[in-house]
Amino acid sequence: xxxxxxxxxxxxxxxxxxxxxxxxxxxxxxxxxxxxxxxxxxxxxxxxxxxxxxxxxxxxxxxxxxxxxxxxxxxxxxxxxxxxxxxxxxxxxxxxxxxxxxxxxxxxxxxxxxxxxxxxxxxxxxxxxxxxxxxxxxxxxxxxxxxxxxxxxxxxxxxxxxxxxxxxxxxxxxxxxxxxxxxxxxxxxxxxxxxxxxxxxxxxxxxxxxxxxxxxxxxxxxxxxxxxxxxxxxxxxxxxxxxxxxxxxxxxxxxxxxxxxxxxxxxxxxxxxxxxxxxxxxxxxxxxxxxxxxxxxxxxxxxxxxxxxxxxxxxxxxxxxxxxxxxxxxxxxxxxxxxxxxxxxxxxxxxxxxxxxxxxxxxxxxxxxxxxxxxxxxxxxxxxxxxxxxxxxxxxxxxxxxxxxxxxxxxxxxxxxxxxxxxxxxxxxxxxxxxxxxxxxxxxxxxxxxxxxxxxxxxxxxxxxxxxxxxxxxxxxxxxxxxxxxxxxxxxxxxxxxxxxxxxxxxxxxxxxxxxxxxxxxxxxxxxxxxxxxxxxxxxxxxxxxxxxxxxxxxxxxxxxxxxxxxxxxxxxxxxxxxxxxxxxxxxxxxxxxxxxxxxxxxxxxxxxxxxxxxxxxxxxxxxxxxxxxxxxxxxxxxxxxxxxxxxxxxxxxxxxxxxxxxxxxxxxxxxxxxxxxxxxxxxxxxxxxxxxxxxxxxxxxxxxxxxxxxxxxxxxxxxxxxxxxxxxxxxxxxxxxxxxxxxxxxxxxxxxxxxxxxxxxxxxxxxxxxxxxxxxxxxxxxxxxxxxxxxxxxxxxxxxxxxxxxxxxxxxxxxxxxxxxxxxxxxxxxxxxxxxxxxxxxxxxxxxxxxxxxxxxxxxxxxxxxxxxxxxxxxxxxxxxxxxxxxxxxxxxxxxxxxxxxxxxxxxxxxxxxxxxxxxxxxxxxxxxxxxxxxxxxx
Numbered sequence: 001x002x003x004x005x006x007x008x009x010x011x012x013x014x015x016x017x018x019x020x021x022x023x024x025x026x027x028x029x030x031x032x033x034x035x036x037x038x039x040x041x042x043x044x045x046x047x048x049x050x051x052x053x054x055x056x057x058x059x060x061x062x063x064x065x066x067x068x069x070x071x072x073x074x075x076x077x078x079x080x081x082x083x084x085x086x087x088x089x090x091x092x093x094x095x096x097x098x099x100x101x102x103x104x105x106x107x108x109x110x111x112x113x114x115x116x117x118x119x120x121x122x123x124x125x126x127x128x129x130x131x132x133x134x135x136x137x138x139x140x141x142x143x144x145x146x147x148x149x150x151x152x153x154x155x156x157x158x159x160x161x162x163x164x165x166x167x168x169x170x171x172x173x174x175x176x177x178x179x180x181x182x183x184x185x186x187x188x189x190x191x192x193x194x195x196x197x198x199x200x201x202x203x204x205x206x207x208x209x210x211x212x213x214x215x216x217x218x219x220x221x222x223x224x225x226x227x228x229x230x231x232x233x234x235x236x237x238x239x240x241x242x243x244x245x246x247x248x249x250x251x252x253x254x255x256x257x258x259x260x261x262x263x264x265x266x267x268x269x270x271x272x273x274x275x276x277x278x279x280x281x282x283x284x285x286x287x288x289x290x291x292x293x294x295x296x297x298x299x300x301x302x303x304x305x306x307x308x309x310x311x312x313x314x315x316x317x318x319x320x321x322x323x324x325x326x327x328x329x330x331x332x333x334x335x336x337x338x339x340x341x342x343x344x345x346x347x348x349x350x351x352x353x354x355x356x357x358x359x360x361x362x363x364x365x366x367x368x369x370x371x372x373x374x375x376x377x378x379x380x381x382x383x384x385x386x387x388x389x390x391x392x393x394x395x396x397x398x399x400x401x402x403x404x405x406x407x408x409x410x411x412x413x414x415x416x417x418x419x420x421x422x423x424x425x426x427x428x429x430x431x432x433x434x435x436x437x438x439x440x441x442x443x444x445x446x447x448x449x450x451x452x453x454x455x456x457x458x459x460x461x462x463x464x465x466x467x468x469x470x471x472x473x474x475x476x477x478x479x480x481x482x483x484x485x486x487x488x489x490x491x492x493x494x495x496x497x498x499x500x501x502x503x504x505x506x507x508x509x510x511x512x513x514x515x516x517x518x519x520x521x522x523x524x525x526x527x528x529x530x531x532x533x534x535x536x537x538x539x540x541x542x543x544x545x546x547x548x549x550x551x552x553x554x555x556x557x558x559x560x561x562x563x564x565x566x567x568x569x570x571x572x573x574x575x576x577x578x579x580x581x582x583x584x585x586x587x588x589x590x591x592x593x594x595x596x597x598x599x600x601x602x603x604x605x606x607x608x609x610x611x612x613x614x615x616x617x618x619x620x621x622x623x624x625x626x627x628x629x630x631x632x633x634x635x636x637x638x639x640x641x642x643x644x645x646x647x648x649x650x651x652x653x654x655x656x657x658x659x660x661x662x663x664x665x666x667x668x669x670x671x672x673x674x675x676x677x678x679x680x681x682x683x684x685x686x687x688x689x690x691x692x693x694x695x696x697x698x699x700x701x702x703x704x705x706x707x708x709x710x711x712x713x714x715x716x717x718x719x720x721x722x723x724x725x726x727x728x729x730x731x732x733x734x735x736x737x738x739x740x741x742x743x744x745x746x747x748x749x750x751x752x753x754x755x756x757x758x759x760x761x762x763x764x765x766x767x768x769x770x771x772x773x774x775x776x777x778x779x780x781x782x783x784x785x786x787x788x789x790x791x792x793x794x795x796x797x798x799x800x801x802x803x804x805x806x807x808x809x810x811x812x813x814x815x816x817x818x819x820x821x822x823x824x825x826x827x828x829x830x831x832x833x834x835x836x837x838x839x840x841x842x843x844x845x846x847x848x849x850x851x852x853x854x855x856x857x858x859x860x861x862x863x864x865x866x867x868x869x870x871x872x873x874x875x876x877x878x879x880x881x882x883x884x885x886x887x888x889x890x891x892x893x894x895x896x897x898x899x900x901x902x903x904x905x906x907x908x909x910x911x912x913x914x915x916x917x918x919x920x921x922x923x924x925x926x927x928x929x930x931x932x933x934x935x936x937x938x939x940x
Contacts, residue, residue, distance in 0.1 A: 002077045002079065002152075003077065003863060003891045004045070004863055004893075005075075005076045008072070008074040008075070009044055009072070009073060009074075010074075010128065011063070012044050012062055012071050013040045013924070014065055014917045014923055015037075015926070018927055021912065021929065023891075025910035025931075026909055027882075027885055027891075027892045027894070027908050027910075028891070029912070030894065030895045030896070030911075030914065031895075031896050031897070031911060031912070032897070032913055032915065033898055033914075033915070033916055034897060036914040036915055037916075037927075038895040039895070042054070042893065043057060043062065044062070045075070045865070047108075047117070048104055048106045049152060050144045059115070060114075060115040062108075063110075064115070069110045070107060071108040071109075072128050074104070074105050074128055076103050077101070077103075077104060078090075078102075079096055079099055079101055079123075090151050091121070091146075091149075093146065094121055094146050094149070094150070101124055102121060102122070103121070103125055104119070105119065105121075105131055106118075106119055120136070121143075170846040170849040171833055172832070173832065173849075174817065175818050179804065179816060181853070182784050182818060182853070183777070185853045186783075191776075192773075198762075199810075202762055202763050202766065205755075209752060209756050212748070212752045212755070215748075216748060216752065219744070219745055223738065226741060230734050230735055236730065239722060243719040243723065246712055251712045252689060253689070253698070254699075254706060254708060256699075257702070257703065284658060287650070291647070291654050294643070294646050294650050295647055298643040298646075301636065301639045301640035301643045304639070305637055308629060308632050308636050312633060315622050315629065319622045319626065322619045325615055326612060326615050326616065332604065332608040333608060333609065333612070360578055360581050360582045361582055364578040364579060367571055367574050367575045367578060368575055370571055371575060374571065377564065378565060381557050384541075384557055385554060385561075399461070399463060399464065400465070403441075403443065403458065403461055403465075406457045407457060410453060412447075413446040413450075414444060414445050414450075415444045415446070415490060416442065417442040417492070417496075418544045420490040420492065421489075422488075422489060422545075422546040423485060423487075423545060423546040424485050424487050427523055428485045428523060429552060430540075431482060431521045431524075431525045432486060432545060433525070433544065434525035434538050435500065435503065436496075436545060437538050439466070440545070441465040442467075442468060442496075443458075444471055444490070444493070445468065448469040448470055455467060470493075471494070472491055472492070472493075473491055474491075481500065481505065482500045483500035483503075484505075502519050503519050503527070504521075506521070512528060521536075524537060540552045540555070540556035541557045771808035774807070774808055778804075778806055781818065784852055787853075788801065788820065792822070795844060797823065797844060798823035798829075799820065799822055800821045801820050804816055804818055819831070820845075822837070824837070824844075832849075840881065843881055847881065863890065863891035863893060864892050864893070866894045867894075882907030908932065909931070910929070910930070910931050911931075913927065913929075914927055
C-alpha cells in the first residue's frame with residue numbers, strides 16, 4: 001500500500017494555489033479554527049482518490065467557490081517496492097516499474113453549465129504545467145481500478161469515505177451495524193446482497209407463476225365469454241341478413257309497385273283538369289272588349305284637355321302682348337299726374353327755398369362726415385378689443401407695421417420695444433406708458449451686425465423712430481426708481497435703462513418737491529426733469545406696454561365703446577331728418593318746371609289716353625275668356641283622370657286574370673312535364689330491377705305479405721334499432737379467437753407446470769450455495785476478530801469478539817451481530833457502547849475497530865482520515881491514543897481544532913495549520929507547515 005508524500009491545490013475552494021504541502025510523515029495533524037478548511041483539505045484528498053466528499057458535499061461545491069473555470073489537485077505518492085523485489089511496486093499494474101514516486105492528478109473543469117472531473121497518472125514527480133496538454137485522461141471507474149491494484153482496496157476506500165465524525169464513533173455502532181460494516185469492507189456484503197437478489201428474483205418468479213395461474217383461470221373465463229360472443233355474433237348475422245333482404249329486394253319491389261300506381265292516378269287527374277280552361281278563355285275575351293272601350297274614352301278625354309290647354313296658352317300670350325303695349329302708355333299717364341301735382345304745389349319764393357336747400361345739404365354733409373369718422377373709430381376700437389382678447393394681431397401704426405414687414409422680408413431678427421416691456425406694478429402703469437410711449441416703435445436688433453442693412457431700410461421707409469443695434473440686459477432693481485417696476489424680457493437700449501433708473505417714483509407733486517431729487521414722476525404721469533415739469537398722461541385705451549397695460553387698455557375701450565355707439569346712433573337720426581328736409585326742398589323747386597313741361601307735352605298725353613281705351617277693352621275680353629278656360633280645363637283634367645283610373649283598373653284586372661290563366665296553364669304544363677319526366681324516370685330508374693320482381697303476381701304477393709313500403713320501412717327501422725345496440729358482437733374473428741384460445745389454454749397449462757418445477761429447483765440451489773458461503777462469512781469474522789485483538793495488544797487493551805452464530809436462515813442472518821468486548825487496565829470487560837467507558841477509552845475502541853478494517857489479506861498499512869480524535873480527552877488519554885497510533889503500521893491524517901492542550905500535537909511528525917478567509921480578500925491564506933525535528937523525534 002502506498003503513502004502520500006506531498007499535495008498541491010489550485011483553485012480548490014478559496015485557496016488560489018498551495019504548492020507542495022508535505023505529507024511524508026506517519027502521523028499528520030491538521031489544526032485550525034472551525035471553518036478554516038480542515039475538512040476541505042481532507043475532501044481534496046478524497047476527491048483525488050475518487051471518493052465521495054463528507055457531509056453531503058461534492059467536488060463541484062469546492063470548485064464553484066473559486067469562481068474559475070477549472071481546479072487542480074496534485075499529489076505525489078510513493079512507489080517503493082515491497083521487499084527486495086523491484087517488480088513488487090504498488091503501481092506496477094499501471095506500468096510504473098522504475099520510479100519510486102508517482103504523481104496523481106485530478107482536474108475539475110466546468111463543462112457548459114456543469115462540472116466534471118478527470119484523472120491522470122505520471123511516473124516521477126511531475127508538475128501541473130507539464131500535463132495541461134495531456135490526452136490520456138482517465139475516467140473515475142478506470143482510475144479507481146488502478147488505485148485498487150496499487151493497494152487502495154475497496155475496503156480502504158469505504159473506510160476513507162466514512163463521514164466526518166464517524167471514524168471516532170465506531171464503538172457507538174450497534175452489533176448489527178458493525179457486522180454489516182465488516183462485511184461491506186471485506187467484500188462479503190456484495191455477495192450476500194447477490195444472494196438476496198437471487199432470492200428476490202425467485203420470489204418474483206413465484207409471484208409471476210401465481211399470476212400465470214390466475215391468468216389461466218381468467219383465460220378459462222374468457223373462453224366461456226368468447227363462446228357467448230360467438231352465439232351473439234350469429235344472432236346479429238341473422239338480423240343483418242333479414243334487414244339486407246328487406247332493403248335490397250322487398251323494399252325496391254314495393255316502391256316500384258307504388259310508383260306505378262301513383263303515375264296512373266296523376267294521368268287521370270291531368271286529363272280531368274282540361275275542361276275548366278275553355279270557360280276561362282271566354283271570360284277573358286269579354287274583359288278585353290271592355291278594356292278597348294275604356295281606352296277610347298280615355299283618348300277622347302286626353303284630346304279635349306289638350307285643346308283647352310292650347311287655347312289657354314294662345315290667350316295668355318295675347319294678354320302678355322296687350323300688357324306690353326299698355327305699359328308705356330300708363331307710364332305717360334303717371335308722368336302727367338306727377339307734373340300736375342308739382343305744378344299745384346309750386347307758388348313760394350324759390351330764392352328762399354334754394355338758400356334753405358343749400359344750408360341743409362351742407363349740414364347733411366357735415367353730419368355724414370362726423371358719422372363716418374365715428375364709425376371708423378368704433379371699428380378701430382373693435383379691432384383693438386379683438387387683438388387684446390387674442391383673436392387677431394394687435395393693430396400697429398402704419399409706419400411701424402411697414403418697417404416690421406420690411407425687416408422681416410430681409411430676414412433681420414428684431415423686436416419692438418413694446419414687445420419686451422412688462423410693468424410689474426399696475427399702479428405705475430400710467431407713468432411707464434407716459435415715459436415710454438414715444439419709444440414704443442423703437443426697433444431692437446437681435447444682431448448688431450444687421451445695423452447697416454436696417455439703417456438702409458429705415459432711410460428708404462423714412463422711419464422716424466430709433467433703430468438700436470446694441471442692447472444690454474437690464475438689471476433687477478429694488479429701489480424707488482421707475483426701473484424697479486419695469487421688467488424687460490429681452491436686452492434693451494442702455495440709454496433707456498439709464499433714463500428709467502434716473503426717474504424716482506413719488507406719490508404726488510408735493511412729495512416730489514419734498515424728496516429733493518432732480519427727476520421724478522407721479523402715478524398720474526406728471527414728470528419733472530431738468531428742463532421743467534410736464535404731464536405725460538396717456539389714456540388707458542392707448543396703453544401699449546405689458547400684459548397689465550393691455551388689460552387696462554381693454555377695460556377702458558370696453559367702457560368707452562357704448563358711449564361712442566350711442567353718439568353714432570344720434571348722428572344717424574339727425575342725418576335721416578336732414579335728408580327728409582332736403583328731399584322736400586328739392587321737390588318744391590322741381591314744381592316750377594313741372595307746369596312748363598305739362599303744357600309742352602299736352603298733345604302726347606292726350607294721344608296716350610286715346611290709345612289706352614281699346615287696349616283696355618281687349619285686355620278685359622281676353623282675361624274673361626282665360627277665366628272660363630281655367631274652369632273648363634279643370635273639368636277636362638278631372639274627366640281625363642277618372643277615365644285613366646277606370647282604364648288602369650280594367651287593365652290590371654285583365655292582367656291579373658291573364659296571369660292567373662297563364663299560371664294555371666303553366667302549372668298544368670309543368671305538371672304534365674313533370675309527370676312525363678316522372679314516367680321517363682320510372683322507366684329509367686327501375687329498368688335494372690329483375691323482370692321477375694315486376695310481375696303483377698309477385699307484386700301482389702308482396703303487398704299481401706307486407707302491405708306497402710311504409711310497413712317495410714318500419715320493419716327495417718325496427719331491425720336497425722335492434723342492430724344499433726352496443727352489446728352486439730360485430731367481429732367475425734371471435735370464432736377463430738375461440739378456437740385459438742382453446743388451443744392456447746392447454747399449452748400454457750403445461751408451460752406453467754414446467755416453470756414451477758424449475759423455480760423450485762432454483763430455490764433449492766440458491767439455499768445450498770448460500771449455506772456454503774456461510775463458511776466464508778465465518779472466516780471474515782475470524783480474521784477481523786484477530787485484527788482487532790492484535791491492535792488491542794499494541795495499545796495494551798484486551799479485545800475479545802464474541803462468536804457470531806451464522807446459519808442459512810433469513811431471520812438469523814438479518815438478526816446476527818458482532819459483539820466486541822474491551823478490558824482496560826485489567827478492569828472488567830466492557831461492551832462497545834454501554835456507557836461504562838471514559839472518553840479516551842471510547843476513542844481507543846473506535847480506533848481499534850477502524851484500523852482493524854484496514855488489515856486484509858492483501859496487506860496492511862495505507863493511510864486513514866480521522867476527524868478530531870482528541871476531542872474531549874484529558875492529557876493521559878491523549879497520550880494513550882498517540883502511543884497507539886505510533887505503534888500501528890499506517891499513515892494518519894487527523895484534524896483538531898486549535899486548543900491550549902499541546903499534547904494533541906505530541907504524536908504528530910507534521911502539523912498543518914489552516915486559517916479562515918478574511919472578508920476583504922478573495923483568497924484564503926496559505927497552509928502553514930510545522931515539522932518535528934528528527935532529533936526530537938528520536939529523543940521522543
